[in-house]
Amino acid sequence: MFLIWNLFLAVIPFLLTTYLKTRNLLENKFKNGLVILIWLLFLPNSFYIITDFVHLSLSNSYTFWYDLLLISSYASLGFLLGIISLKDIEELLSHKLNTSISSFLIFSISILSGFGIYLGRILRYNSWDILKNPIELFTDLWNIFFTTKSLGFSILYGCFIYFIFRISKYFLITINQ
Structure with a gap:
């Protein structure tokens, strides 16, 4: 059940960036800023x-092999949703900021x-603990x-996420050419 719950939490940032892509970010800055803040709070769940x-x-x-395949499937899907969500945010940012x-x-x-x-x-906190505790x-x-x-943990995992993000962008550009 924890995998289903974690995948549900990984979908939230993807849904939020999908929503933001349909909006004019300058139209309602407070509402869109709040959506981006919630996105930022839930994004780690995708990679978690x-x-x-x-x-x-x-x-x-x-x-063991069943568990390995099951966890790999959920982890890959969650990570992919996180990478797509990051790509969407980068596209939104690139319209307003330089590269x-x-x-x-x-x-x-x-x-x-x-x-x-x-x-x-490590500390066993959840996204909603910002409101609960x-x-x-x-x-x-x-x-x-x-x-x-x-x-060390944050930089290591953050660099891993960024590395996968950049590699995926490279492959997407190569495939589209």
């Missing part, structure tokens, strides 16, 4: 599913997603934000 491979350690020899600023923002968002994965996998969440954020472990 890849960490569900830790559950393979609970598999026995009979179910280097847009690329820097996408890289920063990737690092923030890595930090979101850290919050979920904000004081506990912000206290933990304050205590761990600049630790070597949190920074």
Whole structure:
């Protein structure tokens, strides 16, 4: 069931960017800004599913290959939805900003997603804890934000996300030519 729930959470950022692509971002700046903030809070869920491979350690020899295939399927789909959502945001940004600023923002968002994965996998927070347990969440954020472990994890996963994003863009450009 956790895979279904995690995939549902991974769909949310995709749906939000699909919605934003139909809007004029300058029309209702507050509403669109709120949608982007919610998108940013839920985006790490798309990439988080890849960490569900830790559950393979609970598999026995009979179910290992089934579990590997199942988790791989969900992780691939969630990651793909996240990459598509990032691509959509980059397109929206490129209409308003130059390419280097847009690329820097996408890289920063990737690092923030890595930090979101850290919050979920290591500290066991969920996206809705910002509303449900904000004081506990912000206290933990304050205590761990600049630790070597949190920074290393965030940068590693963020760079991985960004690397996959750039590779996928390269293949999409190559295929379209």
